[in-house]
Amino acid sequence: MSDHKRILVTGGAGFIGSHLCGRLIHAGNRVTVIDNLSTGRLENIRELMEHPRFQFFRNDIMNEGLMDHLVRECDEIYHLAAIVGVKNIVDDPVRTLRTIIVGTDIVLQLAHRHDKKKVLLTSTSEVYGKSPNTPFSEEDDRVLGPTTRSRWSYSSAKAVDEYMGLAYHKTQGLPVIIGRLFNTVGPKQTGQYGMVLPRFVRQALAGEPITVYGDGSQTRTLCYVDDVIDAITALMQHRESPGGIFNIGTEEEITIMNLAERVKSILKSSSEIVVIPYEKAYEEGFEDMMRRAPDIAKIRRTIGWTPKYRLDEIIRKVAEWAASVSGE
Numbered sequence: 403m404s405d406h407k408r409i410l411v412t413g414g415a416g417f418i419g420s421h422l423c424g425r426l427i428h429a430g431n432r433v434t435v436i437d438n439l440s441t442g443r444l445e446n447i448r449e450l451m452e453h454p455r456f457q458f459f460r461n462d463i464m465n466e467g468l469m470d471h472l473v474r475e476c477d478e479i480y481h482l483a484a485i486v487g488v489k490n491i492v493d494d495p496v497r498t499l500r501t502i503i504v505g506t507d508i509v510l511q512l513a514h515r516h517d518k519k520k521v522l523l524t525s526t527s528e529v530y531g532k533s534p535n536t537p538f539s540e541e542d543d544r545v546l547g548p549t550t551r552s553r554w555s556y557s558s559a560k561a562v563d564e565y566m567g568l569a570y571h572k573t574q575g576l577p578v579i580i581g582r583l584f585n586t587v588g589p590k591q592t593g594q595y596g597m598v599l600p601r602f603v604r605q606a607l608a609g610e611p612i613t614v615y616g617d618g619s620q621t622r623t624l625c626y627v628d629d630v631i632d633a634i635t636a637l638m639q640h641r642e643s644p645g646g647i648f649n650i651g652t653e654e655e656i657t658i659m660n661l662a663e664r665v666k667s668i669l670k671s672s673s674e675i676v677v678i679p680y681e682k683a684y685e686e687g688f689e690d691m692m693r694r695a696p697d698i699a700k701i702r703r704t705i706g707w708t709p710k711y712r713l714d715e716i717i718r719k720v721a722e723w724a725a726s727v728s729g730e
Contacts, residue, residue, distance in 0.1 A: 408432045410476040412463050412509065413483030415442030417591040418524070418583075421627045422480060423447060425635060427456055434472055438462040441486050446590050463505040466512075473512040478638060479521045481509050484560075495552040502559040510570045510578070520577040522638050523567050527584040527651065528557040532691050539697040540582070540647045564647065577644035579637050584651025584696045587716060588627030589723035599624060602662055603721050606671035607728065614677050618659025621693045625652045626711035626719070636705045643704060649696035652709040668717050 409426050413419045414435030419442065426433045427450060434457045435447065450456045461468055463483045473479065483505055485491065485498040506523065513519040530538045531546040531554065544561065546554045570576040587599045605612045633650045637643045656664070662675045701707050711719075 406430055406432070407477045408475060409434070409478050409480065410472050411435050411480045411482060412505075413437055413442060415439060415444060415447050415458070416482060416486070417446065417588070418586055418627060418630060419480075419482045420446035420590055421588065422482070422631050422634070423450055423456070425631050427453055431455065433457070434476060435459065436461055436463060436468070436472060437483065441490070463508060464501070466508055469508055470512055473509070473519060474516045476519060479509060479513055479519055480524075480634065480638070481506065481521055482524050491556040492552055495555045499555055499559050502556075503562050506563040506566060510566055510576065514570060514574050514576050518574070518576050520579070520638065520644065521567070522579045522581060522634055523563055524634070525560050525564055525580050525582045525647070526556070527582055527694050527696065529561045529564065529582065530691070530694070531557055534693070536693040537653065537695040537697040538649065540649060540700055568645070571645045579643045580647040581634050581637060581650045582647060582696075583630060584649065584694065585622050585624050586627050586630045587624045587720060589719065591720070598622070598658060598661070599665070599717070599720055600724065602665045603669070603717065603724050606665050606669045606673050607721065607724060609671065609673055611676040612662045612666060612673045614658055614662050614675060616658070616679070618662065618677060619657055620691065621655045621657050621695065622661070623652045623655050623695050624713060624716060625650065625709055626716045629709040629711055633701060633705070633707045636707060637701070640705050646704070648701040648704065649698050650701060651696040651698065653695065653698065654713055655693075655695045656713065664713070665717055668714060669721055
């Protein structure tokens, strides 16, 4: 990573964004964050607020005037701002769609206007939908449910982001990189928006029932946030990555029921594990992806990236952080 760049991070007060900002500051860069704190938290960046190379704007990426100034003054853009969490997506689909699609359009337009700034867009494994062909590779088909299920609006909105990014790259020469994240976990992530591991850990530490949505047979992979930051910062600096889409995740797959059992065992919790139907957790007719695992051959081949952290260590790290902030 090159030192002394001026870097704009949208959504930088969020879980992933705040870890990214810390890494970028540590590397000697100047970092500017714009975040409306709809899902981000000031606590996530509090230790950076007094740093002379850090600047924070509590504002919305839809504020095109401010964004024009911020993009003009930066060298690179990490675009992480989005509505996150299945619960938010189901409860507020209009805000989800507008923030993701319109916000990304503003970022790309301004990046092109101001000297074709390099942009890294964070996308999501949700774009694959409910395709049965796992592990997913970047060229796989998307398989989605009907538009009457708001659950799929997030997948579609992030796919539009990708289409726009690739179109700007192809037709305007804008250096855009797309990272498809698969279930990133770690300190500073809360279970407030439906994130499964922090919810399980909090429940286990409190001796509350560990709530598994659906029947628990659905599988996920959980990638530690430090590994994800390694990946996206390396992609940003790699000369051949613009115009590419890269899966970012771990290949260690686990069912949600087994994850609940693993959390309970590692934390030596007395909590019972309770199964809750999707209809009670989200909405009538909610559809889920039964398997979600990445093929990471492309990113491994391109930048030599492989995740370092295994699941048991991740659970312990998340639990240590959760215990340290439980009284706040």
